Amino acid sequence: MIKRIKGLFLTAILTVFFIGVTATYAKAETYLAGEFTITLDYGENGKTYRGCDAQGKCINLENGTSWRDNGYRGITWENGDYTYSVSWRENANEGMYLNIYNKDKQILRRQLVETTENVGTLKGVTYCDVVNITSGQLALRDSPNGQSRAGLDNGNNVLLKKQEGIWAYVSVVQGPNTRVNGLSGWVNSNYLHCTKEPID
Numbered sequence: 001m002i003k004r005i006k007g008l009f010l011t012a013i014l015t016v017f018f019i020g021v022t023a024t025y026a027k028a029e030t031y032l033a034g035e036f037t038i039t040l041d042y043g044e045n046g047k048t049y050r051g052c053d054a055q056g057k058c059i060n061l062e063n064g065t066s067w068r069d070n071g072y073r074g075i076t077w078e079n080g081d082y083t084y085s086v087s088w089r090e091n092a093n094e095g096m097y098l099n100i101y102n103k104d105k106q107i108l109r110r111q112l113v114e115t116t117e118n119v120g121t122l123k124g125v126t127y128c129d130v131v132n133i134t135s136g137q138l139a140l141r142d143s144p145n146g147q148s149r150a151g152l153d154n155g156n157n158v159l160l161k162k163q164e165g166i167w168a169y170v171s172v173v174q175g176p177n178t179r180v181n182g183l184s185g186w187v188n189s190n191y192l193h194c195t196k197e198p199i200d
Helices: 002-009
Strands: 028-033 036-041 048-052 058-061 065-069 072-079 082-089 096-102 105-111 124-130 138-141 148-152 157-164 167-174 184-188 192-198
Touching (some): 048 082, 058 072, 105 167, 124 167, 157 192
Antiparallel strands (some): 028 036, 036 048, 048 058, 065 072, 072 082, 082 096, 096 105, 138 148, 157 167, 167 184
C-alpha cells in the first residue's frame, strides 16, 4: 500500500506555495487543506495527525510512518481501511499534499496551505470563489491596484487573509488553472463570492 501511495504522489505534483519544507520541523504545524484543518505534530509524542472538517468533526492518528523515495518524503498513517498521508518533494517549493485512500482508492487530495494565525484562536476561515469574470482573467496583484503577477478564472477557490477596501489579499487554494495554486496576492473583491467556515 505504501509503495502504491508513493507512486501516486509522483504523478500529480502541483506548484504551490510552502515555506520551510525540510527534514526539520517545528513541534506542531497547522494547515488548511481545502475544507479541512490539519495539524501535524512531530514532537515527543511521535508523528501525529489531527484533521477536522468544517463541522468540527475530527480524527486523531498516531504513530505515523516516515518514508523517502526518489527525492520525495512523506508520512503515512493507517486507520482501518483508510490511509492518510502527507508528502513533499525535497529541496523544492512545490508544496506539501494530503492524500486519503480507502483501501486502494484515492478519495481525497488537497494541497496544504500554512495558516497565518494560531489555530487555538482562529474561529473560522473565509473561502471565496472567483465569479462573474466575463472576459479575460481576474488579476492577482503584488499590491492593491499594483502590477499583475497572475490571472484567476471563474471557479478558482481562494483563502481570504485580509481586506483593504475593495482589495482582498488571498492565497489560491485550487481551481481550473492549477498553475496558480498556492500563489498569494491582491484581487478585486467585487469578483469574489465568499463564505466563512468554522474550524473549531
